[in-house]
Amino acid sequence: MRRLPIYFLLDTSGSMNGEPIEALNNALSGMINNLRSDAQAAETLWISIITFDREVKEIVPLTALETFQLPEISCPESGPTFTGKALEVLYDKVTKEIRKGSPTQKGDWKPLLFVFTDGKPNDLQSYAEMIPKIKSLNFGAIVGCIAGNKDIATKLLELTNDVVHLDTADSSTLKQFFKWVSDTIEQGNKSMGTTDNVSLPPPPSEVHIVI
Amino acid sequence: MNDTKLYIQNLFAVKKIAIGQNRQQLFEDFIKKEDNEQIVKTIIEQQNYLMDKWELKNRVADIIAQQLTIPNATVGKLYKFKIDFEQLNLTDLIHVECFGLEEMGLAFNKNESIIEGIPNQNGELSFKLLFKIINEAEDSIPNEKIIPIVINADPKTLWKDIPSNRAAPFWKKDDIIASGKLGDKKIVVASKRGRSHENVGSFRDDDFSFKLIEEIGWSAIAVADGAGSYPLSREGSRLACIAVIDYFEKHLEKETLEDFEHKIFEQQKSNGEDLLNEIKVLSKQILYKAVLFSHQQIKNLAEQIEVSSPELFNNPKAKNALDYFHTTLIFTLFKKFDFGYVVMTFGVGDCPIAIVNKEQTETTLLNWLDVGEFGGGTRFVTQADIFHSQEHPMASRFNFKIMADFSYLFLMSDGIYDPKFVVEANLEKHERWLEFLKDLQGENEENVKVDFSYENKEIADQLSTWMDFWSPGNHDDRTLAIVF
Numbered sequence: 001m002r003r004l005p006i007y008f009l010l011d012t013s014g015s016m017n018g019e020p021i022e023a024l025n026n027a028l029s030g031m032i033n034n035l036r037s038d039a040q041a042a043e044t045l046w047i048s049i050i051t052f053d054r055e056v057k058e059i060v061p062l063t064a065l066e067t068f069q070l071p072e073i074s075c076p077e078s079g080p081t082f083t084g085k086a087l088e089v090l091y092d093k094v095t096k097e098i099r100k101g102s103p104t105q106k107g108d109w110k111p112l113l114f115v116f117t118d119g120k121p122n123d124l125q126s127y128a129e130m131i132p133k134i135k136s137l138n139f140g141a142i143v144g145c146i147a148g149n150k151d152i153a154t155k156l157l158e159l160t161n162d163v164v165h166l167d168t169a170d171s172s173t174l175k176q177f178f179k180w181v182s183d184t185i186e187q188g189n190k191s192m193g194t195t196d197n198v199s200l201p202p203p204p205s206e207v208h209i210v211i
Numbered sequence: 212m213n214d215t216k217l218y219i220q221n222l223f224a225v226k227k228i229a230i231g232q233n234r235q236q237l238f239e240d241f242i243k244k245e246d247n248e249q250i251v252k253t254i255i256e257q258q259n260y261l262m263d264k265w266e267l268k269n270r271v272a273d274i275i276a277q278q279l280t281i282p283n284a285t286v287g288k289l290y291k292f293k294i295d296f297e298q299l300n301l302t303d304l305i306h307v308e309c310f311g312l313e314e315m316g317l318a319f320n321k322n323e324s325i326i327e328g329i330p331n332q333n334g335e336l337s338f339k340l341l342f343k344i345i346n347e348a349e350d351s352i353p354n355e356k357i358i359p360i361v362i363n364a365d366p367k368t369l370w371k372d373i374p375s376n377r378a379a380p381f382w383k384k385d386d387i388i389a390s391g392k393l394g395d396k397k398i399v400v401a402s403k404r405g406r407s408h409e410n411v412g413s414f415r416d417d418d419f420s421f422k423l424i425e426e427i428g429w430s431a432i433a434v435a436d437g438a439g440s441y442p443l444s445r446e447g448s449r450l451a452c453i454a455v456i457d458y459f460e461k462h463l464e465k466e467t468l469e470d471f472e473h474k475i476f477e478q479q480k481s482n483g484e485d486l487l488n489e490i491k492v493l494s495k496q497i498l499y500k501a502v503l504f505s506h507q508q509i510k511n512l513a514e515q516i517e518v519s520s521p522e523l524f525n526n527p528k529a530k531n532a533l534d535y536f537h538t539t540l541i542f543t544l545f546k547k548f549d550f551g552y553v554v555m556t557f558g559v560g561d562c563p564i565a566i567v568n569k570e571q572t573e574t575t576l577l578n579w580l581d582v583g584e585f586g587g588g589t590r591f592v593t594q595a596d597i598f599h600s601q602e603h604p605m606a607s608r609f610n611f612k613i614m615a616d617f618s619y620l621f622l623m624s625d626g627i628y629d630p631k632f633v634v635e636a637n638l639e640k641h642e643r644w645l646e647f648l649k650d651l652q653g654e655n656e657e658n659v660k661v662d663f664s665y666e667n668k669e670i671a672d673q674l675s676t677w678m679d680f681w682s683p684g685n686h687d688d689r690t691l692a693i694v695f
Binding site: 002033036037039042043066067069100101103104105106108109110140197199 | 280282283285333335361363364366369370371406407410440526527528582583584585586587588629633634635636683684685686
């Protein structure tokens with residue numbers, strides 16, 4: 001069976017502490033629940049969650065949705081945003097975990113990556129170094145999401161053209177965002193050209209596309 | 212120093228009551244008084260009792276807070292999980308019971324600490340673990356720990372069957388079947404909308420077409436699979452197939468074909484290597500024109516539709532109108548001669564063509580598949596680059612074969628190949644094709660059988676029923692054409 005691997009890279013730096021992290025937990029849990037009742041997703045989806053602040057943690061290794069259990073995500077009261085370091089860990093994981101098609105192995109669907117952040121990377125050099133490497137992994141889509149301060153979009157746009165902005169990281173906005181994420185995921189398992197990417201569905205009003 | 216004295220001394224010290232030098236004897240007498248000794252003993256006992264009680268409460272709170280994750284279950288699937296109390300450091304639990312499992316179709320086997328059963332409802336559910344710990348009173352109320360459990364729905368029940376919109380441009384029937392004669396052989400074909408399309412009300416992207424072109428005596432069969440991520444691919448696949456048949460029927464130059472057949476006859480007599488090579492080149496030229504014709508027909512349509520219905524072309528991903536019609540294409544052209552069958556094939560995309568010899572001792576895969584690094588990544592007849600690719604030369608997409616006879620000739624879309632052969636390498640294995648044949652003949656979970664006897668009039672329906680097989684994760688359109 002073909003797997004559709006989804007990677008979530010979630011910012012848990014100090015600024016996410018409090019209501020935002022609580023809203024993120026709720027929205028993630030709602031999304032997982034939603035995906036469980038989607039026929040296609042229930043059979044093919046594999047999910048990995050990596051959080052980053054001062055430290056990068058793989059809080060759930062790539063796991064089939066059928067057996068997936070979402071842990072409570074917490075964040076420190078303060079601390080930097082090591083996005084570059086997070087991409088390093090991600091690169092490592094993806095190269096090890098993704099199955100490529102060969103005459104004797106069924107290839108995965110192109111993996112999808114969702115990066116959720118509310119701050120500029122504090123490790124700019126490492127971030128810049130990782131960008132070409134991450135791009136070389138040939139994700140079906142890389143979606144960057146910024147909550148709050150829109151100024152940080154330029155940094156994310158270096159990683160992907162698909163960047164969205166949320167005014168706030170409150171419960172209802174995040175819920176809408178992750179609903180859109182699951183719609184995007186449902187686009188991920190269709191036949192396409194060898195070099196094509198996944199098309200993103202139109203986002204809800206709370207989610208603004210950043211150009 | 213005895214306990215009583217020490218206790219009272221400490222008590223007085225904490226309370227800042229000093230005992231003067233001149234009162235030492237009085238203090239000694241005081242602690243020796245029997246009732247005071249008794250009082251201290253009682254106090255210590257009470258304190259110990261309080262501490263023990265706290266310890267119990269504390270422990271119970273720890274147990275309630277301790278994360279206890281149990282694996283997810285699935286409706287209709289036997290579930291069995293042993294709660295390993297030792298590993299969880301919960302050996303002090305006594306009188307363990309579970310409450311709320313029955314409603315889910317599960318039960319707790321106390322003796323073996325096993326949760327088991329066949330779940331009957333899905334969701335993010337929870338049940339209560341009722342327990343007491345060692346040293347808690349027999350008659351105390353049991354403590355409650357809530358344990359969450361995820362029960363997945365039975366995947367089969369999640370699929371919806373939403374009809375496709377008949378008013379949409381290029382609507383096509385969800386399922387079609389066909390059977391008939393191709394000279395002295397028979398053909399049966401079925402093409403079905405995949406569950407992934409039924410689930411969202413989209414269209415079947417697969418298609419096929421076949422015909423015995425009486426005038427020339429050649430039979431053509433085409434199968435195409437429209438690209439799921441392009442909105443008008445269903446028409447691309449239909450037109451790709453129709454165009455191939457159309458080309459051989461109406462546009463193939465008679466003299467070229469006569470010359471080609473003549474050379475085949477000659478080669479059969481002379482067995483000349485050079486002539487055979489010349490024939491192979493000619494064969495490619497003949498088929499190539501059909502491929503080009505098919506590509507051109509779709510291109511023409513795309514350009515027309517772009518003018519007449521520009522609103523259909525709103526996908527930012529597509530570079531030109533033709534992209535909307537992306538489709539793979541495989542086809543074969545075969546004819547019976549007195550020395551045997553000449554079978555020619557072409558393929559672009561990930562749909563295989565294979566032929567099994569008369570004795571069923573050998574199967575030949577007649578095309579190579581465009582399979583990318585990732586699932587779904589393939590190539591299309593609608594891509595101009597396939598015609599001049601250095602990496603995957605057009606010439607390598609054709610095949611030419613002469614066989615005394617054959618038992619089966621298969622053309623299938625990836626909706627069949629993915630679940631039944633899984634990987635490309637298996638298509639090269641004769642034994643996998645024999646298994647596939649047995650599967651068709653009834654050796655499958657559903658006991659659905661396709662009867663290949665020539666008198667069977669139900670064969671197309673049987674094939675269609677067979678094609679409903681369940682395979683987790685494989686819910687693409689399915690098309691299978693069999694010449695036998």
